[in-house]
Amino acid sequence: MTLADVPDVSDVRDPELPGRLLRTERDLLIPLLRARPEADFALRTACPGWTVRHVLAHCGAVLTRVVERRLEKGVFEPEANDRDIAERDGLPVERIVDELERGMTEAGPVIARAGGVLDAVALGEWVHAGDVREAFGEPGAYGGEGLSYALALLARVTRERGHVPLHADLDGLDEPLRLGRPSGTRPPARYIGDAPTLVRLYAGRPLVGTRYELAGTAEAELNVFGN
Structure with a gap:
């Protein structure tokens, strides 16, 4: 990707x-x-x-x-x-x-x-x-053919809602995906991992069995749906 x-x-x-x-x-x-x-x-x-x-x-x-x-x-x-x-x-x-x-x-x-x-x-x-x-128990939960569209939409929604700025280094992505609204006072947080796990973080879904790195913010701060 x-x-x-x-x-x-x-x-x-x-x-x-x-x-x-x-x-x-x-x-x-x-x-x-x-x-x-x-x-x-x-x-x-x-x-x-x-x-x-x-x-x-x-x-x-x-x-x-x-x-x-x-x-x-x-x-x-x-x-x-x-x-x-x-x-x-x-x-x-x-x-x-x-x-x-x-x-x-x-x-x-x-x-x-x-x-x-x-x-x-x-x-x-x-x-x-x-x-x-x-x-x-199907493969591809929070992934699949719609993933690229979903990531683009996630980037826009988090920016419009003023979420914490975050640069996501996603597996297979050549450049960081920038999410949230840039801030002049807060440096972007950093995520390293795969895209479906990033979706889980922003959607407040269970993270059991996932592997990722997150710095500069807390998991709870990323939930875009607030539930």
Whole structure:
């Protein structure tokens, strides 16, 4: 992987990037979901209290709200997430997957027109796809074909949210990936390791079995989703 493989790491927003990430993940995740037995959707994930079914119901609900432009205040709060999941409790798994597929297909243009405020939604959906893969025991959790898009989106989201500046020396990347907002008073923190582990750090996912170096900041300071 070279820096050229990670698009849109400049200060200029690429409005199509979230949609590309969602569609890339759709083409990989949906066939995987349709091939799994129903019992697998009861497996626990890295999200406390959530099974695979819960994660997918949450993801589909969020994207449906984006597509239908139902984005009232508090729509992404934990209480709203719980309500969305409860509303889908009686639906067959096929309906849950259908809603997710529709959302991953149609949300991109809406996110593109939103000016950046919804970009993190696409990143969160991609991370949740990693949660599902990990619960299934599938390879490539928090990696795979969408990784370069996800890293570019992570760089932009952390910069816009004013996160601690960090230079990530990623395995296979020729130059450091710069995340967070540059500061005139604080030197950039440094990460050395692989890209999926970097995603785990920023997403607050379990780090058991990983190997990396982090200097100049604490793990908790990197969590971009705050949960």
